[in-house]
Amino acid sequence: MTAIAAAPLRFAPGRTLRLGLSRIGYEVRAYFRQGDSVFFTFLFPLVFLTIFSVAFSEQSFGTDASGHKVTAAEFYLPAMLAAGLLLSGLQNMAIDIAGEKSDGTLKRLGGSPLPVFSYFIGKLGQVLVTGILQAALLLIVAATAFQVPLPTDPARWLTFAWVFVLGVSTCAVLGIALSALPRTGKSATAVIIPITLILQFISGVYLNFSQLPDWLQNFASIFPLKWLAQGMRSVFLPDNFKTLEPDGSWNLTGVLIATLIWLVVGLVLCRITFRWIRKDT
Amino acid sequence: MTDSEAVVSVRDLRKTYGSFSALDGVSFDIQRGETFALLGPNGAGKSTTIEILEGYRNRTSGEASVLGIDPHKGDLLWKSRLGIVLQSTGESGNLTVHEQLSHFAGFYENSRNVDDVIAAVGLQEKSKTRIGKLSGGQRRRVDVALGIIGRPELLFLDEPTTGFDPEARRSFWDLVRVLKSEGTTILLTTHYLDEAAQLSDRAGVIAGGRLIDIGTIDEIGGAEARVPIVRWHDATGVQERRTHEPGAVVADLMRSGVEPDGLEIVRPSLEDVYLELVAANSPSSIESLEPSL
Structure with missing residues (x-):
């Protein structure tokens, strides 16, 4: 019996965090080896930025205080950054975890001594890593290929940082919660993508938010994407564009509060709905 | 321990x-x-x-x-x-x-x-x-x-x-x-x-x-389930006899002077014993007879 170890009395301290970090590496590697998710969540905003920049290159999107004409690429960059948060966070997580639920991945993990919290660290880490790479790619392409002038004011980048981190975390948490919705892994795409697509259309990602009817603007304000897009606009659009916002200002306090509320809602929903496996009755 | x-x-x-x-x-x-x-x-x-x-x-x-x-x-x-x-x-x-x-x-x-x-x-x-x-x-x-x-x-x-x-x-x-x-x-x-x-x-x-x-493994099904079977073919088909004295059955068969076709003496395997056990316990369902591989 020499080969069978005595049962450990307790685990080494810091194990949850150590396994969480190990999960991040594992998740990121698996993510980039999955061709379809790389395209539909990672490259999608870049593809759309390119299409809009080219298709609307003749169109006017207004001028800043000094008379500089805002190009399509400049106008759509914040929108695509916001869309990236939604896709890398919410859409990716919801579809990914729904798939893991039905293909047996979660069942296997649930039978192993992996803490649920380590699993979540892995998922959030994956979203953060892929989200940062996605945003960096968008910014680089916008600046180089489409000559979008990036902000130089550090205060704007600070706003970008908190909107990004808070937004991506909120979207990831909501994605984990939404993963409970599809009944099978196969139906996950069909259930989740319409939700994210509609949100993008009503929240000022594809369509100019200031041109939507008031009632639709108010409806969209219930959801976090409208606020994230607004936060991103405050970073990348000229300051005089704030007069186009619903209350004539960037309302970053509103962005912070609305996103925080959704973060809490998401965390509560995760706590209630997440299970390694569907328990039988 | x-x-x-x-x-x-x-x-x-x-x-x-x-x-x-x-x-x-x-x-x-x-x-x-x-x-x-x-x-x-x-x-x-x-x-x-x-x-x-x-x-x-x-x-x-x-x-x-x-x-x-x-x-x-x-x-x-x-x-x-x-x-x-x-x-x-x-x-x-x-x-x-x-x-x-x-x-x-x-x-x-x-x-x-x-x-x-x-x-x-x-x-x-x-x-x-x-x-x-x-x-x-x-x-x-x-x-x-x-x-x-x-x-x-x-x-x-x-x-x-x-x-x-x-x-x-x-x-x-x-x-x-x-x-x-x-x-x-x-x-x-x-x-x-x-x-x-x-x-x-x-x-x-x-x-x-x-x-x-x-x-x-040797006990499953009880001793009776492991009684050897003597099996052979004749004009009417496959014949089987469960017996504690398979030698005597074979000797009996040979008395006719004709070598029986396909003669074998088998001790039921775990599979035979298992199938019998399951069949005996679910008379209504024919499906459960299949080992369903």
């Missing part, structure tokens, strides 16, 4: 889904170091039993203890002492065999060496191949490798050799013998009765949610 310590103990285990009774009062013990096979047709309650013991399902009533702990309340420390090989899963498999095993090895305090485990399941040459690109049988071997990577005290093997070719099955048997020799307690379900006979010390047969027999 005595020799007769029960690693798994189940008393009057019941599981109902609405009005359907999946498990109807099952009781058995598995001693430390023992390999116990749970046999039975599909839908008999094998997987329900094993999943209750693994902590995946809740029981409706009865007692269950696994490594001294109620599996319903098993924590991570408890899980770290188990190895679970589930029935085949369809995971996407974007990581290589080596990456997957290294990752899971990190979950355990005293895991086995990753390369040793990969060699033990015969996947050395596939070590750097993505799991999704492996054949069904090879993926199954990864499942087995993941089940033993944590050096478990108790190993659940739920139909572990499904999709194995005969050679892979033989080497799997050798692996299980090594695990046994190291003192691992094993709960095995399988549809291959020769596998159960080769590997297990004792077996329990479940049908219709009840344990209809339990004992050592």
